[in-house]
Structures are given as structure tokens and as C-alpha cells.
Amino acid sequence: MILPQAAAAAGQATRIGEPNTVAMAFFFGFITITLGITYWAARRTRTTEEFYAAGRTISAGQNGFALAGDYMSAASFLGIAGLVSTTGFDGLIYSTGWLVGWPVVLFLIAEPLRNLGKYTFADVVASRLQQAPVRIAAAIGTLATVTFYLIAQMVGAGGLIRLMFGLTYETAIMIVGAAMMAYVLFGGMIATTWVQIVKAFLLLGGAVLLALLVLSKFGFNPVRLFAAAAAQYGDGVLAPGRLVAKPLDAISLGMALMFGTAGLPHILMRFYTVPDARAARTSVFYATGLIGFFYLMTFVLGFGAMVLVGPDAIRAVDAGGNMAAPLLAETLGGTPFLGFIAAVAFATILAVVAGLTLSGAAALSHDLWVNVARGGHATPQEQLRVARVATIVLAVVAVMLGMTFKGQNVAYMVGLAFAIAASANFPALVLSIFWRRCTTAGVVASMVLGTAATLTLIYLSPTIQVDILKHESAPFPLRNPALITMPLSFFVAIVGSLLTTNAVEQTGYARVEREMHMGH
Amino acid sequence: MTGTDTAFHALARRRWRIAITLTLAMVAIYFGFILLVAYNKPLLGRLVSPGLSLGVLLGALVIVATWILTWIYVRWANTRYDPALDELRTGSRQ
Numbered sequence: 088m089i090l091p092q093a094a095a096a097a098g099q100a101t102r103i104g105e106p107n108t109v110a111m112a113f114f115f116g117f118i119t120i121t122l123g124i125t126y127w128a129a130r131r132t133r134t135t136e137e138f139y140a141a142g143r144t145i146s147a148g149q150n151g152f153a154l155a156g157d158y159m160s161a162a163s164f165l166g167i168a169g170l171v172s173t174t175g176f177d178g179l180i181y182s183t184g185w186l187v188g189w190p191v192v193l194f195l196i197a198e199p200l201r202n203l204g205k206y207t208f209a210d211v212v213a214s215r216l217q218q219a220p221v222r223i224a225a226a227i228g229t230l231a232t233v234t235f236y237l238i239a240q241m242v243g244a245g246g247l248i249r250l251m252f253g254l255t256y257e258t259a260i261m262i263v264g265a266a267m268m269a270y271v272l273f274g275g276m277i278a279t280t281w282v283q284i285v286k287a288f289l290l291l292g293g294a295v296l297l298a299l300l301v302l303s304k305f306g307f308n309p310v311r312l313f314a315a316a317a318a319q320y321g322d323g324v325l326a327p328g329r330l331v332a333k334p335l336d337a338i339s340l341g342m343a344l345m346f347g348t349a350g351l352p353h354i355l356m357r358f359y360t361v362p363d364a365r366a367a368r369t370s371v372f373y374a375t376g377l378i379g380f381f382y383l384m385t386f387v388l389g390f391g392a393m394v395l396v397g398p399d400a401i402r403a404v405d406a407g408g409n410m411a412a413p414l415l416a417e418t419l420g421g422t423p424f425l426g427f428i429a430a431v432a433f434a435t436i437l438a439v440v441a442g443l444t445l446s447g448a449a450a451l452s453h454d455l456w457v458n459v460a461r462g463g464h465a466t467p468q469e470q471l472r473v474a475r476v477a478t479i480v481l482a483v484v485a486v487m488l489g490m491t492f493k494g495q496n497v498a499y500m501v502g503l504a505f506a507i508a509a510s511a512n513f514p515a516l517v518l519s520i521f522w523r524r525c526t527t528a529g530v531v532a533s534m535v536l537g538t539a540a541t542l543t544l545i546y547l548s549p550t551i552q553v554d555i556l557k558h559e560s561a562p563f564p565l566r567n568p569a570l571i572t573m574p575l576s577f578f579v580a581i582v583g584s585l586l587t588t589n590a591v592e593q594t595g596y597a598r599v600e601r602e603m604h605m606g607h
Numbered sequence: 608m609t610g611t612d613t614a615f616h617a618l619a620r621r622r623w624r625i626a627i628t629l630t631l632a633m634v635a636i637y638f639g640f641i642l643l644v645a646y647n648k649p650l651l652g653r654l655v656s657p658g659l660s661l662g663v664l665l666g667a668l669v670i671v672a673t674w675i676l677t678w679i680y681v682r683w684a685n686t687r688y689d690p691a692l693d694e695l696r697t698g699s700r701q
Contacts, residue, residue, distance in 0.1 A: 183640065187669065190676045191633060193677050311658060322660070325659075327651050337641050604619060604692060
């Protein structure tokens with residue numbers, strides 16, 4: 088076993104941040120393969136149904152991998168491994184939190200969504216309500232979620248690539264923006280789906296390989312690994328520590344993660360790519376299995392990095408601990424393996440960004456342009472053209488956001504995106520599916536207020552006031568507002584609906600109820 | 608209301624009851640874990656065996672619980688819900 092001092096020495100000798108030929112080779116290999124897929128997909132993308140929903144030809148197994156690919160972001164791979172390696176048990180709280188939203192997606196959302204909608208979750212909410220106000224409100228929720236998620240991914244990408252490949256931040260952002268735009272613009276959902284599948288294989292494969300290499304040093308027994316961590320750094324690393332100093336913070340973040348997953352536009356959109364509700368159901372089952380397996384491996388990767396690399400060496404490279412997994416790869420497999428894992432991390436960001444862009448483009452073109460501005464009457468050619476224009480707009484916006492937020496602390500923005508998804512999108516979606524009496528006024532008020540309240544409270548929270556603006560204290564105590572904003576959003580939707588009873592919309596529920604089970 | 612309508616509403620209610628029960632089970636399991644993390648740190652730090660604390664074990668079990676709950680739902684839907692829907696579809700065509 089490597090001693091801590093030796094590990095620290097190894098950490099200083101790391102080649103992270105130097106141009107790495109293996110990383111470059113793997114990364115350009117990934118780009119070449121995915122652009123090849125895009126070329127193949129482009130010839131199969133002629134209609135809006137193909138552009139937004141891959142012609143509904145994706146199988147349950149393929150969608151399971153694609154959902155996992157869309158969901159497992161760099162935050163989960165690098166972030167959680169880093170947290171576990173530097174704090175021990177506390178990091179594991181995230182491993183579980185990121186998974187528990189998936190059963191909720193399965194039980195409440197996946198099948199009704201597939202049966203009731205076409206391309207976006209607004210299709211479902213607007214199904215028996217007034218099109219224009221509902222779609223505008225849903226687009227606000229969608230674009231807010233997508234924007235904050237994109238900022239976190241783009242800034243993360245720029246920083247990571249600078250650390251791992253030695254490229255400048257701006258170059259990295261431009262590469263991510265250009266590749267993502269190529270996938271979505273030409274290959275639509277078909278290319279995006281296959282990029283997710285390739286990425287999910289690479290990420291899971293890389294993580295399994297890394298975990299096996301770690302476990303081989305501990306007789307393939309994870310408990311011996313944990314014992315080694317406890318022997319070096321004390322039993323405290325296996326117990327809850329100071330990360331959850333405030334219980335309400337943990338509960339609020341937990342709510343955002345659990346219910347936000349069921350309100351993420353890019354995840355919801357994936358259910359339209361499969362042929363029927365049964366395939367949608369099966370695909371969530373596979374996705375839950377894959378994502379859960381991945382998070383179990385973060386236990387091994389995190390503690391492996393703690394023991395074999397050492398928390399000090401990890402923090403020396405990146406104060407946030409994000410380089411734990413790449414450093415572990417370097418320790419175990421030298422520069423070539425570091426290169427492979429670095430390329431996998433880059434591919435991960437690229438794929439997530441592509442999925443986000445496609446769902447944002449669908450909100451702009453399908454919801455706002457086709458169904459609001461054009462009242463649902465646009466030719467197929469026009470719909471496809473607008474979808475592609477929206478893709479270009481979003482890609483440019485993503486690059487600009489990446490440049491604007493350079494060097495800023497944006498880690499909280501993923502949590503913010505989940506909080507908006509849980510507070511603006513999820514309540515409206517659930518109530519429109521399961522509650523006969525919900526009305527246009529109710530859900531619109533809930534989506535708009537849910538977004539506005541989340542943004543206001545995050546601005547007043549310690550996350551912005553103390554961490555970023557460096558004030559002494561913050562007017563609102565919680566770091567993630569979901570504990571307040573999600574119940575508020577449900578409350579507004581219910582009271583608003585009861586105050587604006589609408590007989591026509593209630594009658595329409597009979598059709599919604601039938602279609603969500605039986606399909607069209 | 609016809610017989611198919613009654614059967615359909617009964618099935619819809621059943622699907623809702625199962626969905627909400629399983630959702631609440633997931634909520635209870637996850638927030639139970641979080642509340643233990645928040646309010647009973649010494650308990651979770653207790654070692655079950657050398658190297659394995661109760662906290663790490665329960666964390667892994669939360670992940671296993673999500674698998675079991677999704678499996679229960681998918682099994683019910685595949686063996687009960689889908690056949691019942693098929694029956695309603697043939698019934699309404701007659």
C-alpha cells in the first residue's frame with residue numbers, strides 16, 4: 088500500500104494540466120466517432136418527429152443508457168468522487184441523493200408523459216388547458232432550468248479542460264459549443280441519443296475499470312478499502328461530518344434532487360423517443376439500475392482516491408477536489424489512463440450539454456414559436472427550420488454564458504436548476520396529470536411563481552449573499568430553496584385552481600385520464 | 608356509465624394508489640436516511656464490522672432500495688396493469 092507521504096509526492100509529480108497526447112487522442116477519437124454518428128443521423132432527420140423524438144424508434148434498453156448518459160454529469164463523476172475523497176462519508180450523501188428522483192420519475196411521470204405529449208412536457212400540461220399561457224409559463228420554467236444547468240456545465244467544462252488538457256478556457260468553451268451544436272443541429276435527437284449512449288458506455292466502462300484497479304489492491308473487498316481509509320484518516324471518515332451541519336439544508340437539497348429529476352426538461356424529453364409507454368417504463372428501470380450502479384462505484388472511487396492519492400494531494404491540484412478521479416487514474420494506470428479518464432470527463436460534459444440544448448430548442452420552437460406565435464399552424468418545413476434556428480441561438484447563448492461566468496463559482500447552479508425543476512415544472516406536471524380540477528390560471532401561476540420564488544430565494548440565500556457577494560449574513564437561511572418553493576408552488580396551483588373553477592377544463596380531464604393510460 | 612368505464616376507473620385508481628404508495632415509500636426511505644445523518648451522527652458512525660460503518664451500509668442500502676421499488680412497480684405494471692389495459696382495449700372495441 089502506498090503511504091500518505093509517497094502519495095503526496097506522487098500528487099506533486101502529477102502531469103495533470105500538461106498537454107496529454109493520450110487524452111487528446113481519446114478525445115479526438117470520441118469527436119470523430121460522434122460526428123460520424125451525427126452524419127449518419129442527419130440523413131435520418133427529415134421531420135420534426137425525427138428531430139425532436141428520434142422518430143420514436145429508440146428501444147427501451149437504448150433509452151435506459153441514454154437517460155443515464157443525460158443524467159450522469161461531470162458533477163456526479165468528478166464532483167462526488169472528489170467530495171468522498173476529501174470528506175469521506177459526507178460525499179456519499181450526494182451519491183444517494185442524485186439517484187432517489189428516478190423512482191419518482193417512474194411511478195408518477197414517465198408513462199403518462201409518453202402517452203399524453205409529443206415533444207415537450209408543456210404538451211402534457213397544456214393538453215386540456217389553454218395553450219398560449221400554459222406554454223409560455225412552461226417555457227419560462229424550461230429555459231430557466233436549462234440555462235442554469237448549461238452555465239454550470241459550460242464553466243465546469245472550461246475549467247476542467249484547462250486543468251486536464253492545458254487548453255485555454257476560451258478554446259475549451261468554443262470546442263464544446265461547436266461540437267454540441269453540430270450534434271443537435273444536424274443530427275437532432277437521433278444523434279443526441281447515440282452520443283448519450285456512447286458516453287454512458289465510456290463513463291461506466293471507465294468507472295468500472297478504475298474501481299476494479301482500486302479493488303485489486305484490497306483483495307476485491309470494498310470493506311477492506313474502507314478499513315484502510317479509516318486506519319489512515321480515522322474512523323471519522325466513515326461517519327457523518329460537518330457537511331450536513333444544518334439539517335434543514337440537507338432536507339431542502341434532498342427535495343430539490345428528488346423531485347427536480349422529475350422536472351428536468353432534457354430528461355422528460357427522452358420519454359418521447361421510445362415507441363410506447365411500456366418502453367418508457369422499462370427504460371427508467373434500466374436507467375435506475377445503471378445510475379445506481381454508477382453511484383455505488385463512487386463509494387469505491389472516492390475512498391480509493393482518499394487512500395491511494397490522499398486528500399492533501401487532491402486539494403493541491405484543485406481546491407474543490409474535482410481532480411480526485413483523474414489523479415486516481417494517474418496513480419493506478421499512469422499517464423495513458425489519466426488521458427482516458429480525462430477524455431471521458433470531457434465527453435460527459437459534451438453529451439449533457441447537447442441534451443440540454445435540444446430540450447431548450449424544443450421549448451423555444453415547439454412551445455413558443457409553433458404553438459403560441461403561430462397558433463399551432465406551421466408547416467413541417469417551417470417547424471424544422473425554426474427548431475434549427477433555435478438550436479443555433481441556444482448554442483451561441485451557451486458559449487456566451489460560458490465566457491461571461493468564467494472563473495466564477497457556479498457549482499450551486501446545478502442545485503438551482505434542480506430547485507427550479509422541482510418548484511416550477513414538477514408541480515404543474517403532476518397536477519395536470521392527476522388532478523381533475525386543476526385550471527390554466529392555477530398551473531400558470533404555479534409555474535411563474537415557482538420560478539420567480541426560487542430565483543429570489545437563491546439570491547437572498549447564503550450561497551449568493553455570503554459565498555459570492557461576501558456579505559456577513561443572508562436574509563434567507565437555506566442554501567437551496569426547494570423546501571419552501573416546492574410546497575409554495577403546489578399551494579399556489581391548488582388555491583389558484585379552486586378559485587378559478589373551469590367546467591370545460593374539468594370535462595377535458597376525462598380524455599386526459601383515458602389517454603394517459605391507454606395512449607392516443 | 609358502462610361496465611368498461613367502471614373497470615377503467617377502477618384500474619386508474621389502482622395505478623394511482625400504487626404510484627403514490629411507492630413514491631411515499633421512497634420519500635420515507637431517503638428522508639429517513641437524511642434525518643439520521645442530520646440528527647444521529649454517532650449512530651451512523653458506529654461500526655458494523657471493521658471498515659463498515661452503519662452510515663456507509665445504509666447509504667448503499669438506499670441505492671438498493673431504489674432498485675427494489677422500481678422492480679416492484681415494473682413487475683406489477685407488466686403482469687397486472689398491461690394485461691388489464693389490453694382487456695379494456697378489446698372490451699371497448701366490441
